[in-house]
Amino acid sequence: MRVYVQVEDTRDMLKIRSFARSTMKLQSQSHQQHRNLVKQFKNMVLFVVLFLIVSLEVIESRFHVQTLPGFVGNLPITLETGYIGVGEADNEQWFYYFVESEGNPEKDPLVLWGAAGPSCSTLSILMGTIGPITFNKTIPTSEEAIFEINPYRLTKWFVDHPKFLNNPFYLGGVSYNGILVPMIAHEIYNGNEAGEYPQINIKGYFIGNPLTDIHDDYNSRVTFVHRVALISDAIYESTKENCHGEYFNVDPNNTLCLHDLQVVFKCLERINKENILDPICDTLDTFKNSHLFRRSLASFKDNWLLPQAQAQPCSEDSSLLTAWANRRDVREALHVSEVYDKIKWERCNDSMVFDYRKKSKSYTYNIASSVAYHKHLTYSNCRALIYSGDHDTKVPYLGTLNWIKSLNLSLVNDWRPWFFDKQVAGYTMKYSARDYNLTFATVKGGGHQADSNKFKECSSMLTRWLSNNAL
Incomplete structure (x- = not known):
């Protein structure tokens, strides 16, 4: 077992x-x-x-x-x-x-x-x-x-x-x-x-x-998107040269690197980050922060949020599960305590989304x-x-x-x-x-x-x- x-x-x-x-x-x-x-x-x-x-x-x-x-x-x-x-x-x-x-x-x-x-x-x-x-x-x-x-x-x-x-x-x-x-x-x-x-x-x-x-996993993304043909050889080589292979902790004064990264972001703006072959799900507001792609270093790290930060791909199962889990007869069948009757079940808790600019009230990210x-x-x-x-x-x-x-x-x-x-x-x-x-x-x-x-x-x-x- x-x-x-x-x-x-x-x-x-x-x-x-x-x-x-x-x-x-x-x-x-x-x-x-x-x-x-x-x-x-x-x-x-x-x-x-x-x-x-x-x-x-x-x-x-x-x-x-x-x-x-x-x-x-x-x-x-x-x-x-x-x-x-x-x-x-x-x-x-x-x-x-x-x-x-x-x-x-x-x-x-x-x-x-x-x-x-x-x-x-x-x-x-x-x-x-x-x-x-x-x-x-x-x-x-x-x-x-x-x-x-x-x-x-x-x-x-x-x-x-x-x-x-x-x-x-x-x-x-x-x-x-x-x-x-x-x-x-x-x-x-x-x-x-x-x-x-x-x-x-x-x-x-x-x-x-x-x-x-965090650093190495995120830093590998530019190399990965080039390998799977989401950015061209020219874009990749220019970004690699101007950023010196560092795409995570970028020098805010390195304008050439920032420009190249914006080009990369533009190429990826309508790509599903969780699976590049899946469609984007606008109905789940996946890109409610898509305007950040047009900003420079201040939002650079926000564009590559932690895995939990963006909504899931389009899925009928997700909406069905949310509706099903919040039915009273389902809660009773699962023996969920009445103490939590007023708490709505959600697939993910948005209050725990990681944001480099803000201190989370829900948890401390220190590893x-x-x-x-x-x-x-x-x-x-x-x-x-x-x-x-x-x-x-x-x-x-x-x-x-x-x-x-x-x-x-x-x-x-x-x-x-x-x-x-x-x-x-x-x-x-x-x-x-x-x-x-x-x-x-x-x-x-x-x-x-x-x-x-x-x-x-x-x-x-x-x-x-x-x-x-x-x-």
Whole structure:
């Protein structure tokens, strides 16, 4: 079984270890009602989704969900929802979904999965990408919003039942979790080494299109858009020469560089940054700040916001999910506390959008790079999978390859294709050092969240990797 967990707030990223450990302790205490949810995907994974809700009220609950509005009949999966208190006073509540493995729950790997963030909800994963349920796209309204079982599911996060303590445990996530996951993994390994209880049987971590080093990831974007023919050779060479290869921290007096960057911005103004092959979605106001493209250095960094900063691509599923999640009968079915009746569910929390010019009221962004944590983990008995949709402009695979190279690992297998359904699904390399090994893979045609637009390929990739099989 495997566990996937979605982290929604950076302020609590390092509480996850204590959350996991305390939850396991609570599991062994029969008088406690707090439980972590576990969700498993067919044949090997537990699936858990968490929502952080700050409240002074401690909510103790655990519910088995047998039916959902929009799904005909009883759910063919074990779905549990509830609240778990985090912190010494339990005054921060995590709302969770737990789906039990459909394979062998007693032996399948556990995966704690994190989706994009730090501001986005995992409900869209549970209902939209690699979760056990997906929309029937032939249904046009949220009132019908008929769901069907996802034949290519994984399922996501766990940290609850002590009987799973011996199961292999993995951390996973995408996008902004490139900052969180290696930090959390590092904490868990350190806790195990220090003899903290309970000992977590962590085996490794995996991250998709991970924001890892702000400077290097962002600086790779100009090179990437040239490589995929979004800017010409002449524009690229001029920009590279005048900016001296530095496109992130630009000298405000370097007018030639600023001019070239404006030319680059103009070429990209109507390009979907998450997947260059997808259309722009004006209806979601993706480019409400598009006027910034016409400004100079003052807005330069705003044009290349953190992965969570721009609206998602056009998607009927997104609007259907928003309408569905805010229905009273849905909230009742999921056992969402009435305390939060006046809070509207949104896919992403715009108040947590990162802006270089303003100090966020919601969280503090103080980690510019997580590369050091990856380096520390190379001294652990640890497996890592880093994968990248190769059509993502927000966190291009080129920047990812650069920080992987900085780890000074030995190359085990050089660049080669990997396959799904007898077709090339991407390309992969493998590295190692001591008891640590890292697999890098591209997902051909994948975007910033490759598990969404290439979910069959990603499901196969993760299943094979978690099973210790080569891609």
